[in-house]
Amino acid sequence: xxxxxxxxxxxxxxxxxxxxxxxxxxxxxxxxxxxxxxxxxxxxxxxxxxxxxxxxxxxxxxxxxxxxxxxxxxxxxxxxxxxxxxxxxxxxxxxxxxxxxxxxxxxxxxxxxxxxxxxxxxxxxxxxxxxxxxxxxxxxxxxxxxxxxxxxxxxxxxxxxxxxxxxxxxxxxxxxxxxxxxxxxxxxxxxxxxxxxxxxxxxxxxxxxxxxxxxxxxxxxxxxxxxxxxxxxxxxxxxxxxxxxxxxxxxxxxxxxxxxxxxxxxxxxxxxxxxxxxxxxxxxxxxxxxxxxxxxxx
Numbered sequence: 001x002x003x004x005x006x007x008x009x010x011x012x013x014x015x016x017x018x019x020x021x022x023x024x025x026x027x028x029x030x031x032x033x034x035x036x037x038x039x040x041x042x043x044x045x046x047x048x049x050x051x052x053x054x055x056x057x058x059x060x061x062x063x064x065x066x067x068x069x070x071x072x073x074x075x076x077x078x079x080x081x082x083x084x085x086x087x088x089x090x091x092x093x094x095x096x097x098x099x100x101x102x103x104x105x106x107x108x109x110x111x112x113x114x115x116x117x118x119x120x121x122x123x124x125x126x127x128x129x130x131x132x133x134x135x136x137x138x139x140x141x142x143x144x145x146x147x148x149x150x151x152x153x154x155x156x157x158x159x160x161x162x163x164x165x166x167x168x169x170x171x172x173x174x175x176x177x178x179x180x181x182x183x184x185x186x187x188x189x190x191x192x193x194x195x196x197x198x199x200x201x202x203x204x205x206x207x208x209x210x211x212x213x214x215x216x217x218x219x220x221x222x223x224x225x226x227x228x229x230x231x232x233x234x235x236x237x238x239x240x241x242x243x244x245x246x247x248x249x250x251x252x253x254x255x256x257x258x259x260x261x262x263x264x265x266x267x268x269x270x271x272x273x274x275x276x277x278x279x280x281x282x283x284x285x286x287x288x289x290x291x292x293x294x295x296x297x298x
Contacts, residue, residue, distance in 0.1 A: 019044060019046045020044060021043065021114050022106045023042050024039070024116045024118050025040045026040045028119050028121070029118060029121070030123055031094050031121075031123060032212075033094060033122045033124050034093050035093065035094060037090070037094050037120060038088060038089070038090050038091075039090075039091075039118045040085075040118075041088055041104035043087065044114075046112065047106055047112065048109075053083075053104065054068055054105045055067040055089050055102055055105075056105065057101070057102055057103075058100055058103065067102065068081070068089065079092075080093065087106070094120070094122045096122045096153050098120060099122045099153050101120075103118075104118070122153050123154070123211075124153040125213020125214070126152045126156055126210055127149055127208075129147050129158075129217070131146065131147050131206050131219070131220060131221070132144075132145065132146040133204050133220065133221040135221065136224050137196045137200075137226070138196075138225075138226060138227070138228050139198060139226065139227045139228065142192070142195065142196070143193040143196045144190060144192050145160065145191040145192075145204055145206075146189060146190055147160070147189035147191075147206030149189075149216070153212075154212075155187065155210070156208045156209060157186050157208070158186050158188070158207070159207040159208075159209070160206055160207075161220075162202045162203070167191070168184075181193065181197070198225050198227075201222075201225045202222070203221070204222070205220025206220070
């Protein structure tokens with residue numbers, strides 16, 4: 001018996017198969033959106049005939065949730081997925097939101113555990129991207145042009161065009177763009193000019209493409225790179241000073257012609273105080289000062 005166990009362990013080591021292991025024949029599954037997909041999961045005989053099998057989903061942001069728990073699909077996946085063959089997962093229809101990693105976990109009553117991961121990609125063709133192009137930039141200032149397609153799957157590649165000419169991702173490797181200073185990221189769609197020059201003025205548009213469908217492009221727009229308008233700033237300051245001078249002159253002229261009240265007049269108006277009359281019990285009124293009505297002789 002010991003010889004048999006030793007022989008099994010030797011064969012497991014030699015063939016690279018470990019005890020309590022899980023495997024899959026569908027490591028990467030690519031399927032068009034709204035079509036069905038099968039994700040397989042098998043396990044070694046060490047787990048016995050009735051192990052616990054659960055499926056989890058991990059999205060691109062790293063968030064994880066159950067797809068199948070305690071042998072049943074969770075509420076999010078109910079009616080959309082089914083288990084077959086005891087451990088395999090089948091999608092009736094795949095949506096773009098299903099793209100991500102699916103983890104099959106197998107465990108036994110003796111707490112042995114194994115898992116495998118299957119990557120599912122819902123194939124979605126590019127849509128018209130959303131572009132952000134500044135219309136005006138001051139010379140030597142930074143400028144960022146953005147391009148984003150929220151629908152493409154797998155992740156698309158972004159390209160930028162200036163005046164209908166494709167901009168190379170690395171301008172230093174192209175002799176026609178050796179003097180260009182921009183930075184282009186094909187994965188994020190950002191085109192950055194750290195210090196814009198007048199030569200960067202032009203009509204720009206972005207194009208997005210992936211392996212599924214035809215490329216799509218945004219409407220685009222024109223970016224003008226201009227020098228700072230120093231003359232306009234100086235003119236604005238001069239106009240402001242002139243307006244201030246006119247205001248001061250107007251106040252002086254109005255004061256000289258007597259259109260504004262004198263300082264003494266304003267003080268007199270503020271110092272006038274109303275003194276109410278006092279009424280005595282006998283119905284007679286006087287000026288409010290105490291007056292002696294009779295004399296006393298000692």
